[in-house]
Amino acid sequence: MLGVYVARPPETAIVQAPPEPQEPPGVTIARPVLSYTRGDKTAWQAKLRQLEVRAGGQAIAAGPLDEALIFAKDGRPVIRVTAASIKGAASSRDFTVEGPVQAVAERGAIVNSPRVQWDDKDAKLHCFGPVTARFRSALMSGPEADYMVEQDTVVVPGEVRLTVGSNLIIGQQLTYNVTTDSFQLSRVRAVLHAKEARQQIQTLGH
Numbered sequence: 163m164l165g166v167y168v169a170r171p172p173e174t175a176i177v178q179a180p181p182e183p184q185e186p187p188g189v190t191i192a193r194p195v196l197s198y199t200r201g202d203k204t205a206w207q208a209k210l211r212q213l214e215v216r217a218g219g220q221a222i223a224a225g226p227l228d229e230a231l232i233f234a235k236d237g238r239p240v241i242r243v244t245a246a247s248i249k250g251a252a253s254s255r256d257f258t259v260e261g262p263v264q265a266v267a268e269r270g271a272i273v274n275s276p277r278v279q280w281d282d283k284d285a286k287l288h289c290f291g292p293v294t295a296r297f298r299s300a301l302m303s304g305p306e307a308d309y310m311v312e313q314d315t316v317v318v319p320g321e322v323r324l325t326v327g328s329n330l331i332i333g334q335q336l337t338y339n340v341t342t343d344s345f346q347l348s349r350v351r352a353v354l355h356a357k358e359a360r361q362q363i364q365t366l367g368h
Contacts, residue, residue, distance in 0.1 A: 255282035301325040
């Protein structure tokens with residue numbers, strides 16, 4: 163007997179690609195006011211042009227920021243921040259603003275930075291560089307700065323240029339008390355009077 167064997171091609175499993183991830187649904191709120199409290203006191207408050215809230219507890223604030231106010235532990239508003247935009251999560255006490263950013267303190271200090279992050283745990287504004295600041299009695303420029311709100315103190319690592327009156331002081335590791343206008347500066351390598359400072363600038367320009 164002659165038999166015929168017919169070979170059948172192996173069956174091929176069809177694997178479907180997983181669906182493309184989709185953006186979670188959300189809502190957009192116009193001109194909201196965000197607040198975070200510690201106990202019965204307001205810690206900070208932000209007035210926005212627009213807020214986009216997404217599922218999963220995330221909140222992304224987009225668009226210009228009207229202002230953000232930071233409050234001391236006794237409830238006083240001590241710093242006003244203006245910036246181009248603000249970002250944060252509803253589950254977090256921190257936020258980041260991007261610039262140009264200007265922070266104006268209750269006692270007159272004005273700090274300018276391209277980006278600032280509020281650290282609520284340490285009650286400080288971390289200002290990314292380059293940073294400039296105007297105090298009542300001095301001008302400062304440095305690579306970055308931390309504004310310690312409760313101590314009303316600005317701390318600047320790295321090289322700092324501090325102009326006090328007609329003097330330009332160049333050194334490292336500045337600690338500036340905004341309340342008293344006193345400061346500490348380590349490793350001072352130059353103290354220039356106004357005339358000497360102008361001459362140095364002209365020399366560097368040639």
